[in-house]
Amino acid sequence: MSRIIILQTTIHQILNQSVPDPEKRAVRIAHLHGVALAAVMLAKRRGEDAELAAMAGLLHDVYAYIQDSYEDHAHQGADYARTVLQNLEF
Numbered sequence: 037m038s039r040i041i042i043l044q045t046t047i048h049q050i051l052n053q054s055v056p057d058p059e060k061r062a063v064r065i066a067h068l069h070g071v072a073l074a075a076v077m078l079a080k081r082r083g084e085d086a087e088l089a090a091m092a093g094l095l096h097d098v099y100a101y102i103q104d105s106y107e108d109h110a111h112q113g114a115d116y117a118r119t120v121l122q123n124l125e126f
């Protein structure tokens with residue numbers, strides 16, 4: 037299974053547990069995928085790593101969604117994203 041699919045599945049599991057409202061969860065998942073797509077397009081245009089860009093896009097707001105707050109989400113979210121990636125078996 038590709039790393040993107042593994043990460044996507046993991047993020048969906050995390051959001052299924054932390055965002056009980058299905059409509060809110062669907063909007064948030066759509067946002068993460070939209071940002072991931074934009075990141076891939078930018079990475080390809082600039083000759084950067086598209087997979088890494090996709091992973092960053094998928095993870096970029098997960099911590100904020102878990103907390104239901106954007107307070108310090110960049111720093112806290114980076115730490116959280118690092119933990120998620122370290123716990124995955126790539």
Ligand SMILES: [Fe+2]
Binds near residue numbers: 067
């Ligand atoms: Fe966002």
